[in-house]
Amino acid sequence: MGSKKKWAAFLIAIGSLTAASYADAFSDILDPNQDQIATYLQTKGIIHGVSEDKFAPSDSLTAAQGIQMLVNAMNLQAKHKSSSVSSGHEAPKAWYAEAAGIAADNGLTVESIRDWNMKLTREQFAGLLEQALSAAGISPVAHKSAAVADESQIAPEYRNAVQSLLLAQVAATDEQDRFQPKRYITRMEAAEMTYNAIKYYHGSDDGQGSESQDDDVSVQVEKVNDQVNKIVLSKSDMPNPGYGIMIDRIEFLPGQKAIAYYHFTTPKPGTMYPQVISTAKASFYVDSQFKVSVKKSSGPDGSQISIPGINPINSK
Numbered sequence: 001m002g003s004k005k006k007w008a009a010f011l012i013a014i015g016s017l018t019a020a021s022y023a024d025a026f027s028d029i030l031d032p033n034q035d036q037i038a039t040y041l042q043t044k045g046i047i048h049g050v051s052e053d054k055f056a057p058s059d060s061l062t063a064a065q066g067i068q069m070l071v072n073a074m075n076l077q078a079k080h081k082s083s084s085v086s087s088g089h090e091a092p093k094a095w096y097a098e099a100a101g102i103a104a105d106n107g108l109t110v111e112s113i114r115d116w117n118m119k120l121t122r123e124q125f126a127g128l129l130e131q132a133l134s135a136a137g138i139s140p141v142a143h144k145s146a147a148v149a150d151e152s153q154i155a156p157e158y159r160n161a162v163q164s165l166l167l168a169q170v171a172a173t174d175e176q177d178r179f180q181p182k183r184y185i186t187r188m189e190a191a192e193m194t195y196n197a198i199k200y201y202h203g204s205d206d207g208q209g210s211e212s213q214d215d216d217v218s219v220q221v222e223k224v225n226d227q228v229n230k231i232v233l234s235k236s237d238m239p240n241p242g243y244g245i246m247i248d249r250i251e252f253l254p255g256q257k258a259i260a261y262y263h264f265t266t267p268k269p270g271t272m273y274p275q276v277i278s279t280a281k282a283s284f285y286v287d288s289q290f291k292v293s294v295k296k297s298s299g300p301d302g303s304q305i306s307i308p309g310i311n312p313i314n315s316k
Contacts, residue, residue: 026055034188037195046072047191057188060119064096066190067110070128071099073194074136079105106135123158123181125190126171129197130161149177170196217245217262219294224285231292232283233262240275242267245282248297258290261297 026042026049029035038055041047047069050056061069070076078101094100096116103110108131120128146166148154154162162179165171171193173179222230233245248261262282267273286292 026057027053029055029057029188034192038188038191041069041073041191041195044072046194047187055187057186057191059187060184061125061187061190062116063110063113063118063120064094064100064116065187066120066125066128066185067103067108068096068099069190069194070108070132071102073198074132076102076106076132076135078102103132107131108135119184120190121182122171122179122185122189123154123162125185125193126165126181127158127161129170129193130164133197146173147177148173148179150179150181154179154181165193165197168197216264216296217294219292221292223288225288227288228285229288229292230283230285231260232281233260233294234279234281235264236277236279238278238280240267240273241278242271242273243278244280247282247284250284250286252290256289256291258286258292260284260292260294262294263297 026035026038029038034057038047038057042049047055050059078098094116100110100113100116108128146163148162148166151159158181162171162181166173166179171179217233217235220232220234222232224230233247235245244265246263246265248263251259251261253259264280
């Protein structure tokens, strides 16, 4: 299956990130945010409970459960009529056998799994999640390093995956900036990382018109003709006319979606501007069939840009 068709199928599979019904909510998940995540993933068939109304969020995730979750979440498909894991450590008729074969078919390193009931560590799951994303057509790359207090404890083969997922805010460290790579990952932690991967890399379609605004800019869609729309980003209350908005790039995704990445610019050194509150604007044109969302990025050199009244930029 080509990458465009694969992503189109994946986008159809994930649907709306906020459309989950709470009719099937798990009774043992008390945190509302975690309940929303688990219910959404369950509704889409990505995860399953240990019983009709129990998820066992604090239980450790097994290799079989993790592989099944990732294959479902990334909508991975078998590349051959009969896919199987070459290691021979899974029962041919086991409930996870098909997912294991599909994972192996798509390049996930499942052949090293000797016991499918083994508990996955946080670094092992991070490595598999990155591989699953790559198999689905996205290859996250760490262009800089996140602060990880216990990075020396992360096995070399997992360091890039951990860094990539941390920078993408798919994974997170604790209050002491520790990733705790050797600790067994819980079922809820794995569900949260999987949900975050879907949300970050493919955006959320909440039915409210994602092109209307984001945290810092307002976005207007102006019809030029039946084929073309003009997208206008604006930010009011700028300190003076020297502040502006720059469009970095536009990323076109399957499913007729597009993401425009932008950053704020500051006045040129040595240039005098009238000290009046101003509105910064930037615009671009796009095929009217595309639904456009926007994301704030760092400056062109990767530096963080701070503007009075606006928090330092953090990539989302």
